[in-house]
Amino acid sequence: MRHVQGPLLTVDLTERTATTVPIDDRSAAFVGGRGLNTRLAYERIPADVDPLGPANRLYFSTGPMQYSQTSYTGRMAATSVSPLTNGLCSSNAGGFLSRNVVAAGYGAVEIVGESDELLAVHIREIDAEGTPTVEFEPVPDLVEATVPAVSDRFADTHGMEAEHIACIGPAGENTVRFASIMTSDTRAFGRGGLGAVLGAKRLKALTFDGNSVAHGATSNRTKSGGTDPPLDMEWPDAASDVHREAATSDSIMKRQGTTSVTELANEVDALPAYYFSETSFEGTAGISGDRVEEKKYKKGTCSQCAFACKLPTRDEDRGVETEGPEFETVMAFGSNAGVDDIVDVMRSNELCDTLGMDTISCGDVVSMFLASEDEFGNAELVHSLVEQIAYREGVGDKLAEGIHRAHEEFGAEDWTVKGMAFSGHDGRTLNGQGLAFATANRGADHMYGEFYPYEYPLVGTDEALDPTGLSGKPAKLIAKENRNAVLDSGVICKFSRGTITDERLGALLDADYEELLALGGRIVELERAFNNARGFDRDDDTLPYDIDGFDEALSTYYELRGWNDDGTVPGYDESTVPGVADD
Ligand code: SF4
Numbered sequence: 181m182r183h184v185q186g187p188l189l190t191v192d193l194t195e196r197t198a199t200t201v202p203i204d205d206r207s208a209a210f211v212g213g214r215g216l217n218t219r220l221a222y223e224r225i226p227a228d229v230d231p232l233g234p235a236n237r238l239y240f241s242t243g244p245m246q247y248s249q250t251s252y253t254g255r256m257a258a259t260s261v262s263p264l265t266n267g268l269c270s271s272n273a274g275g276f277l278s279r280n281v282v283a284a285g286y287g288a289v290e291i292v293g294e295s296d297e298l299l300a301v302h303i304r305e306i307d308a309e310g311t312p313t314v315e316f317e318p319v320p321d322l323v324e325a326t327v328p329a330v331s332d333r334f335a336d337t338h339g340m341e342a343e344h345i346a347c348i349g350p351a352g353e354n355t356v357r358f359a360s361i362m363t364s365d366t367r368a369f370g371r372g373g374l375g376a377v378l379g380a381k382r383l384k385a386l387t388f389d390g391n392s393v394a395h396g397a398t399s400n401r402t403k404s405g406g407t408d409p410p411l412d413m414e415w416p417d418a419a420s421d422v423h424r425e426a427a428t429s430d431s432i433m434k435r436q437g438t439t440s441v442t443e444l445a446n447e448v449d450a451l452p453a454y455y456f457s458e459t460s461f462e463g464t465a466g467i468s469g470d471r472v473e474e475k476k477y478k479k480g481t482c483s484q485c486a487f488a489c490k491l492p493t494r495d496e497d498r499g500v501e502t503e504g505p506e507f508e509t510v511m512a513f514g515s516n517a518g519v520d521d522i523v524d525v526m527r528s529n530e531l532c533d534t535l536g537m538d539t540i541s542c543g544d545v546v547s548m549f550l551a552s553e554d555e556f557g558n559a560e561l562v563h564s565l566v567e568q569i570a571y572r573e574g575v576g577d578k579l580a581e582g583i584h585r586a587h588e589e590f591g592a593e594d595w596t597v598k599g600m601a602f603s604g605h606d607g608r609t610l611n612g613q614g615l616a617f618a619t620a621n622r623g624a625d626h627m628y629g630e631f632y633p634y635e636y637p638l639v640g641t642d643e644a645l646d647p648t649g650l651s652g653k654p655a656k657l658i659a660k661e662n663r664n665a666v667l668d669s670g671v672i673c674k675f676s677r678g679t680i681t682d683e684r685l686g687a688l689l690d691a692d693y694e695e696l697l698a699l700g701g702r703i704v705e706l707e708r709a710f711n712n713a714r715g716f717d718r719d720d721d722t723l724p725y726d727i728d729g730f731d732e733a734l735s736t737y738y739e740l741r742g743w744n745d746d747g748t749v750p751g752y753d754e755s756t757v758p759g760v761a762d763d
Pocket residue numbers: 251252253254255274275480481482485486487488489490673674675676
């Protein structure tokens with residue numbers, strides 16, 4: 181099985197030291213990305229850690245696919261204990277950072293400790309002896325700097341483009357519990373508040389650069405998307421087949437990204453609206469994929485990806501320029517807030533990216549506030565609230581804690597799972613996705629179990645399921661969760677669905693598909709075991725609404741996974757984890 185190359189770099193912010201150790205066999209067997217990060221976190225983070233304390237650790241990792249020339253591989257993973265959910269959380273971002281981490285020569289980077297002043301850490305190429313080159317730079321000039329201001333600063337002082345930078349905005353510094361880590365200006369490690377973890381550590385930015393001959397990668401400082409030099413690694417035909425199909429696909433996602441589903445979600449009652457009080461929105465025509473496409477002014481992509489589904493948009497009349505909004509942002513800041521103008525949603529998206537916040541959690545908590553004030557549709561108030569949250573001003577200080585911690589004060593229902601606010605694809609209609617929201621170790625996020633594609637009326641898809649009910653769905657959900665854990669470890673974009681088939685996934689990662697699913701199961705179980713040690717159990721796998729047969733389906737899910745009926749892992753058995761040397 182392929183796995184990430186290069187050592188683990190540990191950056192200690194307290195001691196201002198940088199050290200490397202080889203990634204051991206058993207860790208390498210987790211491939212990279214989310215799998216490797218989870219393994220490292222399980223070993224190295226104390227189970228009783230304060231997510232915002234110095235003992236918490238944060239991991240960045242690419243995977244073996246980042247050495248390929250294949251589409252859908254411009255992503256990477258970050259993992260830590262979430263200040264939003266209090267559980268282990270992996271978040272995944274696209275853009276161009278991954279190739280610069282590869283070019284610096286590291287398989288994974290671990291951030292430990294905390295600084296007594298705001299810092300930037302510059303990570304340069306590891307030398308031939310394996311000695312890291314890491315500079316610690318105090319950056320008092322960047323206190324509460326926005327994400328674009330951070331990019332401008334390092335362009336001026338270090339000649340760095342934004343694709344080399346992972347940073348936080350004011351929201352991260354102010355430990356907003358859903359603050360993002362941003363890269364390439366507009367790409368977010370969004371869910372779970374990992375930006376607040378860096379903020380608590382007083383780490384404003386990391387930059388990566390190099391020309392690692394060890395892995396054949398170079399960092400050419402251009403957004404060339406597929407023109408990096410070839411790497412010294414043999415790739416199967418599947419890699420070029422995938423790349424060609426990504427380039428020639430006529431998918432509507434190439435024009436509208438994920439917003440191509442907005443109208444369908446509305447038609448089938450799967451579009452949350454008015455702070456989850458409804459499942460369709462009469463103003464959908466104003467925020468649909470067509471409206472987004474009208475505002476798109478050029479192509480957007482991630483490193484190496486010929487599918488190019490990103491959405492650079494602008495409205496010159498109103499002075500808004502952003503990337504997106506994606507469907508989930510349209511839901512959170514559009515239908516859920518009662519806002520029916522796409523430019524208003526674009527503005528919310530732009531603010532969240534600039535200030536460094538997850539658009540889903542931010543939009544949902546803003547919608548909660550609008551519900552309490554009977555102010556749905558007030559876009560001006562929405563934009564003001566987003567800024568107040570990032571700087572923790574006025575009511576923004578309470579909203580910055582997220583729905584789970586703030587809802588009672590506003591007389592609102594707690595629309596979260598494990599403290600994470602819901603994304604779209606409403607589980608009250610798409611019942612299997614509802615179960616997926618409940619079981620996801622990171623909370624109410626659509627990409628963890630990603631069951632919803634089966635439950636929309638997909639013409640010509642023989643895998644389409646009746647969205648009502650849960651019969652037969654737990655086993656299918658487990659397979660999907662396990663597959664997604666593998667994709668997150670590869671690291672491979674989930675929008676490769678239909679192109680990276682099971683057979684091709686096996687070929688790309690040089691493994692039997694069943695072996696990969698078993699690996700995915702181990703990753704999910706390791707996350708669960710860590711969260712169990714922090715007190716998570718069945719009571720955390722619940723929904724704020726009823727689905728017929730939910731309790732039975734949840735018990736079946738646990739049974740099929742070999743877990744206890746209280747949602748705990750009987751005993752995580754490290755000895756069952758093969759090392760790569762066993763291959
Ligand atoms: S499909 Fe879209 S999100 Fe995924 S890697 Fe390609 S451009 Fe990025």
